[in-house]
Amino acid sequence: MDAIYFLFQQMMFFSIPLLIVALGGMYSERSGVVNIALEGIMVSGAFTSIFFISGVQNHMSGQGLLLIAILIAMVTGALFSLLHAYAAITLRSDQTISGTALNMIAPAAAIYMARMLQPNGVQQIQFNNTFRIPKVPVLGDIPVLGPLLFQNAYITTYIGLLIFAVSAFTLYRTRFSLRLRACGEHPQAADSVGVNVYKIRYAGVLISGALAGLGGLVYVIPTSTNFNATVSGYGFLALAVLIFGQWKPWRILMAAFFFGLMKTIASAYSGIPFLLNLGIPSDIYKMVPFIATLIALAFTSKRSQAPRASGVPYDKGQR
Amino acid sequence: MVERFKKGLSSMSASVLAIVAGLFAGFIILLISNPANALKGLQTILIGGWNNGIKGVGQVLYFATPIILTGLSVGFAFKTGMFNIGAAGQLMVGGFVSVYVGVTWTFLPGAWHWIVALFMGALGGMVWGMLVGLFKALLNVHEVITSIMLNYIALYAINYLVKNSHLFDALKNQTVNVAANAVLPKAGLDQIFYVLKGRYHDASSVNSGIFIAIGLAVIVYIILNKTTFGFELKACGFNKHASRYAGINENRAIITSMAIAGALSGVAGATMYLAPPSGMHIHVAEILAAEGFNGIAVALLGMSNPIGIIFSGLFIAHITVGGSYLQSLKYMKEIIEIIIGMIIYFSAFSLLVRDVLARIAKRRKKAEGATSKNEEEC
Numbered sequence: 001m002d003a004i005y006f007l008f009q010q011m012m013f014f015s016i017p018l019l020i021v022a023l024g025g026m027y028s029e030r031s032g033v034v035n036i037a038l039e040g041i042m043v044s045g046a047f048t049s050i051f052f053i054s055g056v057q058n059h060m061s062g063q064g065l066l067l068i069a070i071l072i073a074m075v076t077g078a079l080f081s082l083l084h085a086y087a088a089i090t091l092r093s094d095q096t097i098s099g100t101a102l103n104m105i106a107p108a109a110a111i112y113m114a115r116m117l118q119p120n121g122v123q124q125i126q127f128n129n130t131f132r133i134p135k136v137p138v139l140g141d142i143p144v145l146g147p148l149l150f151q152n153a154y155i156t157t158y159i160g161l162l163i164f165a166v167s168a169f170t171l172y173r174t175r176f177s178l179r180l181r182a183c184g185e186h187p188q189a190a191d192s193v194g195v196n197v198y199k200i201r202y203a204g205v206l207i208s209g210a211l212a213g214l215g216g217l218v219y220v221i222p223t224s225t226n227f228n229a230t231v232s233g234y235g236f237l238a239l240a241v242l243i244f245g246q247w248k249p250w251r252i253l254m255a256a257f258f259f260g261l262m263k264t265i266a267s268a269y270s271g272i273p274f275l276l277n278l279g280i281p282s283d284i285y286k287m288v289p290f291i292a293t294l295i296a297l298a299f300t301s302k303r304s305q306a307p308r309a310s311g312v313p314y315d316k317g318q319r
Numbered sequence: 320m321v322e323r324f325k326k327g328l329s330s331m332s333a334s335v336l337a338i339v340a341g342l343f344a345g346f347i348i349l350l351i352s353n354p355a356n357a358l359k360g361l362q363t364i365l366i367g368g369w370n371n372g373i374k375g376v377g378q379v380l381y382f383a384t385p386i387i388l389t390g391l392s393v394g395f396a397f398k399t400g401m402f403n404i405g406a407a408g409q410l411m412v413g414g415f416v417s418v419y420v421g422v423t424w425t426f427l428p429g430a431w432h433w434i435v436a437l438f439m440g441a442l443g444g445m446v447w448g449m450l451v452g453l454f455k456a457l458l459n460v461h462e463v464i465t466s467i468m469l470n471y472i473a474l475y476a477i478n479y480l481v482k483n484s485h486l487f488d489a490l491k492n493q494t495v496n497v498a499a500n501a502v503l504p505k506a507g508l509d510q511i512f513y514v515l516k517g518r519y520h521d522a523s524s525v526n527s528g529i530f531i532a533i534g535l536a537v538i539v540y541i542i543l544n545k546t547t548f549g550f551e552l553k554a555c556g557f558n559k560h561a562s563r564y565a566g567i568n569e570n571r572a573i574i575t576s577m578a579i580a581g582a583l584s585g586v587a588g589a590t591m592y593l594a595p596p597s598g599m600h601i602h603v604a605e606i607l608a609a610e611g612f613n614g615i616a617v618a619l620l621g622m623s624n625p626i627g628i629i630f631s632g633l634f635i636a637h638i639t640v641g642g643s644y645l646q647s648l649k650y651m652k653e654i655i656e657i658i659i660g661m662i663i664y665f666s667a668f669s670l671l672v673r674d675v676l677a678r679i680a681k682r683r684k685k686a687e688g689a690t691s692k693n694e695e696e697c
Contacts, residue, residue: 108656
């Protein structure tokens with residue numbers, strides 16, 4: 001039983017950042033802007049927030065510090081994504097191009113600034129992990145559910161689940177979400193009834209930026225004690241989760257958990273006697289998440305339901 | 320013809336504008352981080368390979384080789400409306416296959432060895448690229464996702480294969496040297512690009528790969544612009560519904576386009592790893608080949624035009640080599656990647672620039688028309 005608890009806790013560390021970033025991507029694509037820059041935005045958010053943690057950790061620690069860092073990550077992500085929004089929406093440029101540019105700039109800038117700003121001149125930013133919650137009072141004692149969700153956890157897990165709950169509940173229920181989806185499906189129609197397509201799309205990209213920035217921090221905190229200007233392709237994986245999840249919150253949740261589980265098996269198989277005894281080398285296990293996603297996509301993509309106007313710049317003058 | 324030339328010139332001016340803007344942004348970063356050396360830093364970047372005489376120029380050509388090829392790969396896929404973010408994986412597969420052939424197939428006589436190794440590398444990349452096309456055409460899986468997944472699958476598969484075969488040099492954690500016959504010939508380039516250190520002939524690493532890259536660029540140009548096949552591919556990229564209506568087999572276009580793109584990336588890998596003992600080897604590390612992603616930048620800056628890609632590849636290699644000399648001025652070489660990113664970002668504005676230019680031209684024409692009318696009335 002302990003092994004299962006351990007696996008589940010590990011799975012959360014992999015799944016939650018994917019979930020948050022994929023949901024971010026959902027807001028952007030549902031508004032009609034392809035956001036391939038998720039990877040770069042994650043790096044930007046992780047960089048500023050980890051840099052902040054590393055700078056003040058001698059004076060602060062624990063959940064309060066993490067909450068401030070979360071705020072910083074979100075603001076950074078939103079500001080950085082503004083570059084993408086400006087190019088994609090206002091200037092109507094090719095969205096993959098500006099996204100690729102952001103993906104190039106973010107890690108390079110993170111290394112550059114880390115080496116410039118840190119007194120020792122190295123690119124890794126060290127931080128002390130004081131954020132792990134061994135056991136949530138009361139809730140952690142619930143049988144089964146306690147060890148699964150409320151032991152050995154991070155506050156970021158609950159924030160991720162909260163973001164999911166809010167997205168899943170509001171995407172089909174609020175006025176803003178209706179407009180968001182309309183802009184992604186048929187912006188001309190939305191415009192004809194007085195919706196400001198540009199504003200809605202800016203909002204979609206900014207939300208995705210804030211969530212991706214947060215996702216960067218959430219990815220780094222449980223899995224490492226330093227930040228090395230990379231999120232190991234998680235932004236791209238989140239893109240895969242988004243498509244696998246068919247741009248729908250519940251399916252994205254399933255996809256994120258599926259991928260997280262595969263990733264957990266890949267990284268923790270040596271702790272599971274059954275899998276270890278199979279004698280399969282670690283490199284093969286590392287391939288499993290990607291092969292599994294590919295196969296799953298092969299079976300589910302025939303009826304893809306991408307937002308119809310996603311990736312198409314909106315030009316008010318062209319109706 | 321004149322019309323076409325004008326069009327080429329206007330898109331080139333957009334690229335040049337983007338480059339200037341990107342360099343300016345880089346200069347500002349240099350100014351902020353260390354004002355005293357900023358001008359010198361910019362100068363070092365712009366001088367590029369020339370910082371180290373003619374050998375440095377050779378290094379520029381050497382670094383340009385793989386990114387021109389991956390640039391062609393990405394650009395070719397762009398023409399069919401596909402975003403090939405998987406050049407890194409295709410490059411690694413191609414590189415691995417060519418190293419395998421280069422080490423193992425020693426029965427091949429003389430120059431045949433490197434030629435076959437190069438060809439097999441292309442084939443390896445082709446298979447990896449074609450998978451993307453097959454998934455897209457037959458199963459409707461978005462090419463970006465397939466490419467990303469295949470990148471990582473290639474990475475781990477190659478790590479596994481290298482570690483568990485006779486190709487592995489455990490001491491250096493990389494592949495063993497390829498046979499002498501499998502090394503790409505220098506084609507006399509080492510007699511041109513070298514500096515003398517005392518009596519030591521310090522030659523650049525450049526080899527015939529640069530000729531292969533340029534030759535393939537010309538071939539790609541001919542395929543795209545002078546053949547029916549290329550026209551079909553481009554038609555699918557412009558409007559797949561219209562091309563289907565015109566009787567073009569869209570699925571076949573997607574698959575062949577990705578296969579060719581993959582083959583180009585595979586050649587890139589082969590040119591990198593069919594190198595002498597002092598050259599590059601496949602390292603066992605969990606990092607995707609950066610040349611694959613730089614290919615995206617090269618293709619975008621070259622506007623997916625094969626000839627443009629040669630120049631953009633040379634330019635990016637030029638400032639990258641320049642950046643490696645920045646250390647002495649207390650700047651980090653990552654500034655170059657920031658500048659390239661900025662250039663790509665500004666090149667995204669090209670549409671706007673073109674619009675503005677067209678509007679100005681139109682207004683001028685209108686104004687001229689109006690004045691001539693007035694003159695007639697007078």
